[in-house]
Amino acid sequence: MSDDPRFSDPRPPSDPDRPWNAWLPPDRADQGADRSAALPGPHIRSVGELTRLVRDRLRAAPDLRDVWVEGEIGQVSVSAAGHAYLTLKDAGAQLRCVIFRDERARIPFEPQTGLKVVVHGRIDVFEQQGAYQLYVDALQPSGFGDLALRLEAMKAKLAAEGLFESVRKRPLPEWPRTIGLATSETGAVFHDIVQVLRRRWPLVRVVFAPCLVQGDTAPATILGALRSLARWTDPADGRALDLLILARGGGSLEDLWPFNDERVVRAVAAFPRPVVVGVGHESDVTLVEFAADVRAATPSVAAELAVPSRDDQVVRITALRRRLETLAGAALAQRRARLDAERRALDGLRPSAVLAAERERLGYLLDRATEALTGRIAADRALLERLHTRSAMTITVGLQRARSSAAAARGGLNALSPFATLERGYAIVRRPDGSVVRAAATAAVGDPLDVRLAVGGLDVRVERVRDSRP
């Protein structure tokens, strides 16, 4: 025997003649391996029992169920089933970790020996090997910060509550009259949003509640702004806001963090009116965006989505006006013709005083309408010109301009409705390239032409050109 205490004889050295098992409690000492459960004394467990006891203790510890740990990856191996086994270590300790196949597929990052990482998971016991291990469900390189991981965890939690469900999403009102705006009073975002609203739908009124959009105190000020806006009603008519825009410019994950704040996310989801959120650039994702009724890529886009387009409405009004004038013109022409016929008939019959008075009245109504019609046309033209100049000045985004002029062209085509003319027996003659043939001299014998009729069309070829100049 050496002096190594691990190998020392447990028997007290004072009495070397005692039986080998004399150090056991007296009631067990003479019964050897007879471990009847009925007997008092120490409970001798099986390895499995003890292992399960340790397992249950570990599982019951709340601070081991939800663990963040940072360390360097040691050995990594991947089993045939696709699970990854690795050790995390630092200067003084090692931790066995398991990433099951499903989690590995979900984690966008492949663990490699030597990398410093932050992992999240739960501690549990692998009974067969008697080892406690961390069962990993999230893993990111260190230095990436744990914000991304916390974001994922918070997102999962709120999603599980149903806060992001699409059934919760409310449609935006088609014709908002008052828009609440919560954003910073410094910086470009407020200015950008006001610019877009002024260009696109200046009929709206903006109620602005400033808040901080960065830093630890930002969530409290955002909550304050949302509270004020939720409570606000117009003193004149008691109407509340029609919708809310919550916006912030782009920034790092840290900068945008107030928009991942649980309280802010919940306040957006609970806001009494529909909410459009435009935070950051296109690629930035924050949790408020999931809670919003409408998620816009940027603050300016949020403003675009919040209101109708003035250009579209100008087109709509113009189309309505054309329909109205066409209808009125047609009605008048019809009445005028009937009146003329009546007048001719009456002239032949030596009109009675009653009929003359009726005719007089109809004539008056017709004159009144005609006057209104011609007066309108001049006024409309002036107004349209004014609108046109104004739109051209205010529309600065090229894409927007292209889109609205396409819409205007479409609206104009519908409003002009050349095909209505076809009903009266006219036809439109086009060249194969679609251009309209207006003069015979521009066509040659043998040219293929397309004749559009009120119903259907004809493909024809020119036989002769009769060139009679006007």
Added chain:
Amino acid sequence: MTEPQDVPPPLTEADLAAMPFDVALAEYQAVVSRLETGGLPLEASIALYERGVALDGHCSRLLADAELRVQRLVEASGGASPRLVDLDPGDSA
């Protein structure tokens, strides 16, 4: 809209002034649809037409002349409801 054979009363300036764009537009569309349906006495047609012209002018003026109104909520102390202060949208930056 009014009953098919009714002559709608003329719209006064006050009627129009109280009409937001969306209400005027809906009314305008109803007027044109009614005229398109046809079968109206001349008086009704003309009254509808004049109504349409008035609504058209109102909508167009709203679109052309609207100025964006921006107001800032200013929290009052002691739980009073917040005040609104007009901001000049011209120097909103």
